[in-house]
Amino acid sequence: MTVILGGGISGLSAAYYAVNDARLSSIILLEASNRLGGWIRNRSSPSGAIFEQGPRTVRVLGGKNTLNLVEDLQLNDKLIHIDLYHPVAKNRLIYMDEALHRLPNSLKGIFKTTSLLDRPLINRIWTDLRAPKVSNEDESIHSFVQRRLGQDIADNLISPMICGICAGDAREISVNFLLKSLFEAEQKHGSIVKGMVAKKLKAFFAKSENKDNAGKEDKVNDEPTTKPSTLVRRAENEKWVVWGLQGGLEQLPQTLADYVKSRGVTIQTEKKCEKLTFKSDRVELLVNGDLQECSRVISSLCAKDLAELLREQHPKLSTELKAIPTVTVGVVNLEFQNNVLPLQAFGFLVPPKENLPLLGVLFDSCIFPGSSTVMTVMMGGAWFEKYFGSNPSEEQLLTTAINHIKNILVIEEEPVAYNVAILRDCIPQHVVGHNARVKRIHDYISAHHIPLALCGSSYEGVGLNDVILSAKQAVRDVVK
Secondary structure: OOOEEOOOOHHHHHEEEEOOOOOOOEEEEEEOOOOOOOOEEEEEEEOEEEEOOOOOOEEEEOHHHHHHHHHHHOOHHHEEEOOOOHHHOOOOOOOEEEEEEEEOOOHHHHHOOOOOOOOHHHHHHHHHOOOOOOOOOOEEEHHHHHHHHHHHHHHHHHHHHHHHHHHOOOOOOEEHHHHHHHHHHHHHOHHHHHHHHHEEEHHHHHHHOOOOOOOOOOOOOOOOOOOOHHHHHHHHOOEEEEEOOOOOOOOOHHHHHHHHHHOOOEOOOOOEEEEEEEEEEEEEEEEOOEEHHHHEEEEEEHHHHHHHHHOOOHHHHHHHHHHOEEEEEEEEEEEEEOOOOOOOOOOOOOOHHOOOOOEEEEEOHHHHOOEEEEEEEEEOOOOOHHOOOOOOOOOHHHHHHHHHHHOOOOOOOOEEEEEEEEEEEEOOOOOHHHHHHHHHHHHHHHOOOOOOOOOOOOOOOOOHHHHHHHHHHHHHHOOO
């Protein structure tokens, strides 16, 4: 029997891949809360507008595996996509020095000096070529970009992007994890530019010789060898950038749950695993005070939560897992009756140097048009306690969000509906040294022959594509 811990998107995805693997039978999924879906959750306003508390869109780049899953679940008809030429894809904003600035979105843009940078982007080629190589196993993204491309890019472009990706501090996040190809370009070739040129040349010659690796994507966690589905081919032909689901992204975990249950997976909610003990011939789980047994475990739990279950039997592994930090994000969804946005755009991000509690704001109704204006304000992250303390009220977050939004976007009217959520420890932080730590974790599990596989956002990426693919890999690992 296989037990899957956690009923979020990674746990449900693990159940999906497990039930489709003939080597596994008798699959049970245990979820500690009273609902499935994890951080993917949406609510409706009185007017019917969708408020997404967590993810709302999924990137196409690196997401072939996810699109294959969506097609298999027969969700094609509910899919909403944004292509490369849509204003939402073209207009991405940064709020800095009390003004909104548009990121360069065309070839011409890299030759112009923008309000965000002190020199055109094209000039950074020479900056990178002149910068000395620093041999290193890892460093922060901010440090790397500052050395190779300049302080203004590190502060005004990269730092707010890291806020948007993982609500984190670019001065702490690992470049060898999140921007691995750029980091390796410097380590192997001495600069980003030289590395990119070398990679293009290698791909060109490989294609000419019809080698198997021709045309593979940069994204290491995608699967270029997977036969593309109809949906994947359509996304490529129509140049999709992101997609979502009509009625909210929560339909994805809900449909997954229905699918796996129809295939024989047992799902139990309000079942909290309190301890794991690995014996020579079985695994013992303490669940709600009762002892259960199984053959193998797939954990989609946050690394810190899994660490507690292993603390007594495997303290060294527990320590490594516990060292992967998380951040808390305050999410405020706002609905305005009229169109209060200055332009059609994805939204805006805020550099940490602005010393504002906002990480960024998503213009939801530009992505999913409706009769009103809906936006989502994300706050806190790596700076949550700095701005809100350890236990803020929802009213405090709501007031903060409304005041800043009305000031930044020059809005006079009041929202007609809102939703507030404090998502505690919702995003793991892949800090400097993360790759090495994950390797030590997997090496420990392998060396001790523990029938345990890991998936979820703690290890290989926080994006939905990363999380789903990690579940697929966890099923492969656990049957070895």
